[in-house]
Amino acid sequence: MRGPDVPARSLDARALAALAANPGCARRAVLDGAGVDKARLATALGSPSGFGQSQFALTRGNAFEARVKADGGAELLRLAHTHLDPGAEEPEGAAVPDLSAQGPEGRTARTALALREAVRAGGWTLLDHPMLVLDVAGSPAFLEPDAVVVHPDGSWSVVEIKSFPMVDGSADPAKAGAAARQAAVYVLALEEVAARLDPAPRVHHRVLLVCPKDFSNLAAGCAVDVRKQRAVTARQLARLTRIEELAGALPEGTCFAPDRPAQELTAAVEAVPATYAPECLSACELAFHCRDRAREAGVVTRLGRPLRAELGGLATVEEVLSAARGESGDPDDPAVAALRRAAALRAEALRDAAEARREAAEASATAAAGRTAVTACP
Ligand code: SF4
Numbered sequence: 272m273r274g275p276d277v278p279a280r281s282l283d284a285r286a287l288a289a290l291a292a293n294p295g296c297a298r299r300a301v302l303d304g305a306g307v308d309k310a311r312l313a314t315a316l317g318s319p320s321g322f323g324q325s326q327f328a329l330t331r332g333n334a335f336e337a338r339v340k341a342d343g344g345a346e347l348l349r350l351a352h353t354h355l356d357p358g359a360e361e362p363e364g365a366a367v368p369d370l371s372a373q374g375p376e377g378r379t380a381r382t383a384l385a386l387r388e389a390v391r392a393g394g395w396t397l398l399d400h401p402m403l404v405l406d407v408a409g410s411p412a413f414l415e416p417d418a419v420v421v422h423p424d425g426s427w428s429v430v431e432i433k434s435f436p437m438v439d440g441s442a443d444p445a446k447a448g449a450a451a452r453q454a455a456v457y458v459l460a461l462e463e464v465a466a467r468l469d470p471a472p473r474v475h476h477r478v479l480l481v482c483p484k485d486f487s488n489l490a491a492g493c494a495v496d497v498r499k500q501r502a503v504t505a506r507q508l509a510r511l512t513r514i515e516e517l518a519g520a521l522p523e524g525t526c527f528a529p530d531r532p533a534q535e536l537t538a539a540v541e542a543v544p545a546t547y548a549p550e551c552l553s554a555c556e557l558a559f560h561c562r563d564r565a566r567e568a569g570v571v572t573r574l575g576r577p578l579r580a581e582l583g584g585l586a587t588v589e590e591v592l593s594a595a596r597g598e599s600g601d602p603d604d605p606a607v608a609a610l611r612r613a614a615a616l617r618a619e620a621l622r623d624a625a626e627a628r629r630e631a632a633e634a635s636a637t638a639a640a641g642r643t644a645v646t647a648c649p
Pocket residue numbers: 293296297298299545546547548551555556557558559561
């Protein structure tokens with residue numbers, strides 16, 4: 272579906288967290304499942320995304336991560352010891368196994384082996400950029416956390432390294448929340464590895480977030496509880512419709528190769544139903560394309576999920592206006608009744624405002640006439 276010569280675009284934890292944030296969108300599920308590069312597709316459709324990190328932010332983030340992991344990850348392990356496991360022995364001389372292998376499958380197997388060996392060996396172990404795999408709606412998603420730490424008691428923790436600052440011990444809540452959602456995906460993938468071992472090692476639900484301290488080059492850490500994000504993500508991923516079912520409903524030969532003519536691509540994309548919501552703007556590369564289509568169709572989902580939920584069975588702006596005017600809709604439907612009441616209140620408010628304007632105009636005309644009479648008086 273992504274085209275014969277187009278390499279698969281692998282899903283990362285950021286994309287998975289976003290996929291779980293909009294589980295009702297079949298379009299995103301199919302495109303991600305088929306490994307389509309959505310940024311290229313959006314450009315080919317004529318609606319390029321303004322989505323993703325800038326080159327500057329990427330470079331700065333990579334430089335900070337390299338600094339934190341220097342000297343065998345001594346600083347990172349010190350932060351893990353301080354914030355996650357202060358009762359354990361000092362992380363002196365921790366092991367940092369080589370995880371290099373051929374391809375994502377090879378790296379995943381190498382990571383699983385390194386985790387098993389680390390548990391057997393005891394002590395602290397740092398896994399730098401391990402590779403994990405998670406089954407997403409029937410297709411494997413390979414994930415690469417910044418690091419995983421194995422504690423002396425054999426338990427495992429996820430480490431997320433970010434380039435946004437931690438000022439006085441706390442980071443921007445929105446950015447920290449996004450990092451927590453991403454880390455929750457890694458925790459789920461790590462739990463799948465743990466489940467294959469006997470006895471299964473404990474995977475901590477508190478992850479280590481490492482950021483620059485107060486805009487400096489120094490590293491600051493804090494433990495983030497991701498239990499809630501993990502539970503939400505697990506539930507959403509389990510609810511995702513299986514990709515085979517979605518793909519089976521598409522017309523024969525549907526192809527999303529970005530070198531196809533725009534008209535053909537548009538038809539292919541439109542063949543998969545989408546559920547656009549304003550949240551897509553910060554989570555999906557196709558957001559501008561889907562927003563334009565949602566506007567054309569007048570669907571109410573583009574105004575936000577809370578409003579959509581309040582409108583019940585009314586799916587388009589036209590249906591909402593018609594119900595408010597009393598031209599359609601069941602008057603016993605609470606949404607229709609509320610709309611009619613709102614329309615009546617609005618009409619009353621507009622009438623009052625018009626009346627007030629008329630009275631103000633009359634008063635000002637009377638005052639002007641009085642001034643003219645006084646001026647004209649000899
Ligand atoms: S932007 Fe479009 S494809 Fe992406 S999640 Fe939203 S509706 Fe689905």
